Amino acid sequence: MSSASGGLAIEATGLVKRYGKTMALDGVDLAARPGAILALLGPNGAGKTTVVRILATLLRPDGGTARVGGFDVAKDPDKVRDLIGLTGQYTAVDEDLTGYENLVLIARLLDHSRAGARSHASELLDRFELTETARRPVKTYSGGMRRRLDLAAGLIGRPRVLFLDEPTTGLDPRSRGVVWRLIRGLAEEGTSVLLTTQYLDEADRLADDAVVIDHGRVVASGAPAELKATVGGQTLEVRPSLPDDLVAATIEAILAEECGTVPRRGGADGLVSAPLAGGMSGTAAVAAVARRLDAAAIPVSELGVRLASLDEAFLALTGPVSERVQ
Amino acid sequence: MSEIVLRRPARPVRVLRQGLTLAWRGLLKIRHSPDQLLDLSLMPVTFVVLFTFLFGNAVAGDWHSYLQFVLPGVAVQTLVFASMNTAVAFNADLRSGIFDRFRSLPVARSAPLIGRVLGDAVRNAISLAVVMAVGFALGFRAHGSPAAVLAACGLMLLFSLSVCWLGALIGLLGRSPESMGGIAFVVVVPLTFGSNVFVPTGKLPGWLQTWVKVNPVTQLSDAARALMQGLPVGHGVQNSLLWTLAIVVVFAPPAVFVYKRRV
Ligand SMILES: Nc1ncnc2c1ncn2[C@@H]1O[C@H](COP(=O)(O)OP(=O)(O)OP(=O)(O)O)[C@@H](O)[C@H]1O
Ligand SMILES: [Mg+2]
Numbered sequence: 047m048s049s050a051s052g053g054l055a056i057e058a059t060g061l062v063k064r065y066g067k068t069m070a071l072d073g074v075d076l077a078a079r080p081g082a083i084l085a086l087l088g089p090n091g092a093g094k095t096t097v098v099r100i101l102a103t104l105l106r107p108d109g110g111t112a113r114v115g116g117f118d119v120a121k122d123p124d125k126v127r128d129l130i131g132l133t134g135q136y137t138a139v140d141e142d143l144t145g146y147e148n149l150v151l152i153a154r155l156l157d158h159s160r161a162g163a164r165s166h167a168s169e170l171l172d173r174f175e176l177t178e179t180a181r182r183p184v185k186t187y188s189g190g191m192r193r194r195l196d197l198a199a200g201l202i203g204r205p206r207v208l209f210l211d212e213p214t215t216g217l218d219p220r221s222r223g224v225v226w227r228l229i230r231g232l233a234e235e236g237t238s239v240l241l242t243t244q245y246l247d248e249a250d251r252l253a254d255d256a257v258v259i260d261h262g263r264v265v266a267s268g269a270p271a272e273l274k275a276t277v278g279g280q281t282l283e284v285r286p287s288l289p290d291d292l293v294a295a296t297i298e299a300i301l302a303e304e305c306g307t308v309p310r311r312g313g314a315d316g317l318v319s320a321p322l323a324g325g326m327s328g329t330a331a332v333a334a335v336a337r338r339l340d341a342a343a344i345p346v347s348e349l350g351v352r353l354a355s356l357d358e359a360f361l362a363l364t365g366p367v368s369e370r371v372q
Numbered sequence: 373m374s375e376i377v378l379r380r381p382a383r384p385v386r387v388l389r390q391g392l393t394l395a396w397r398g399l400l401k402i403r404h405s406p407d408q409l410l411d412l413s414l415m416p417v418t419f420v421v422l423f424t425f426l427f428g429n430a431v432a433g434d435w436h437s438y439l440q441f442v443l444p445g446v447a448v449q450t451l452v453f454a455s456m457n458t459a460v461a462f463n464a465d466l467r468s469g470i471f472d473r474f475r476s477l478p479v480a481r482s483a484p485l486i487g488r489v490l491g492d493a494v495r496n497a498i499s500l501a502v503v504m505a506v507g508f509a510l511g512f513r514a515h516g517s518p519a520a521v522l523a524a525c526g527l528m529l530l531f532s533l534s535v536c537w538l539g540a541l542i543g544l545l546g547r548s549p550e551s552m553g554g555i556a557f558v559v560v561v562p563l564t565f566g567s568n569v570f571v572p573t574g575k576l577p578g579w580l581q582t583w584v585k586v587n588p589v590t591q592l593s594d595a596a597r598a599l600m601q602g603l604p605v606g607h608g609v610q611n612s613l614l615w616t617l618a619i620v621v622v623f624a625p626p627a628v629f630v631y632k633r634r635v
Pocket of ligand 1: 135
């Protein structure tokens, strides 16, 4: 990598992108070390795809700068394109061509010789376990097969920086395993990878670093394990005996104050839960909540703490769904 | 993965090679779906048969002698219509995910445009071959030399190549593949029906004649008719070539410009 950006594979500062009144990105900073896997996490509409498209030179930011491999994406897009591979969120292969032809096409566009393109294509098809369907038009592929072909196409030309927008969405557990192994393998060979995902779990298993964005802003960043730690890993749950809206709202208010995170209502039986903020003791929180509930004369049938799921940790970081739908 | 050593050829060579690679993509599609060949031949067959029998008796008294007059013009008309497919196909292409991939790669900005036009030229050649085959089957007789007939076909293909650039520009400017139909109609109908393809210029109303005489489709049809029937060509070939060049010069640069702005 060029030393122009202190050896970082990807470096973005203050990225802003507007779509009319929507602020798709509102000042996003991120940095990826060479040879490392950086996960960009966020719920639907957070701005993940927008970040990827800007970094892959497909979209111009309205503000901020971004460098990939030391080259400015706005000023030196051609240099950036020489370095990167992209597998976008939506399939970018030709439906009418076979899987093999699709890969040969891309390889030829990247100046491989005819023979070189052919062997490169076969090799990638093999890696992604697509050899059997290689000679069939892509329109006859299943969703997961298409996704794998798309990932293979992103690897042609051995990119030094790889962008993968939700690489495992729509894959079955087996294919997901194949893709995870491949991504790890690429990183070990020195490829820098930025992948987006909606699952903290995936980031946890795959990534060295993670950045969580919501509403176009970075809400947390660090090693995935640290992220889990910041949201405590424990969830406090209250089930009122007589659930109704007013009771639930009161409980939410109490939990918000005592747990330091955004509470969530779970279904018809009135369950309200909130992850405990980092470093908080479970017993102390239960005691505090019990006192407040007693003072408010709210009878409960269940009150306790349990280990939070990663999904809850993620929701705690990004806020409840109702807030996201504008 | 094995290490790949790439030698980058000079820029113009790369652009052309990438263009040819993308044209190859278009031809693969024809090979994979034979219904595309049907698409390519349906319009030419319909045009020849329809216009020969529809106008044959009305304009020339009998369809057989009308066929001798109308076929070269119908060939030109078919090509102009076919060139508008470029608009639709290019517009759809631009919206498809695969263009994002091209754009994220070190592929020359103009390569997809060149690939589109070159690929469509081959498709147009197929359509032209179908027109001529149907024409000969129905009893069209060329009195010109085979070389002159081939020259006429070459002239028409060259012209269709230039109109493809107009098609590409329309494809770039249009909002959706569905909206292409309307725009293409407005371009194609005055060009083909406002010409002497179906009715000799002299038999048309006076106000129309002014346009018909300058219309490139008229010039090209005249040249093609003269070449195929072995008649004196006059300035027909020269005028057609000039029109072809003019259309490229007028429409290719803005197409490239708009394309570069878009991506
Ligand atoms: N072309 C566009 N025109 C208008 N608004 C857009 C456009 N593209 C994205 N947006 C908006 O920008 C915001 C961020 O979108 P983006 O696609 O980056 O989200 P995402 O994090 O990738 O979401 P998902 O998980 O659903 O893929 C959203 O509010 C979206 O509606
Ligand atoms: Mg997205």
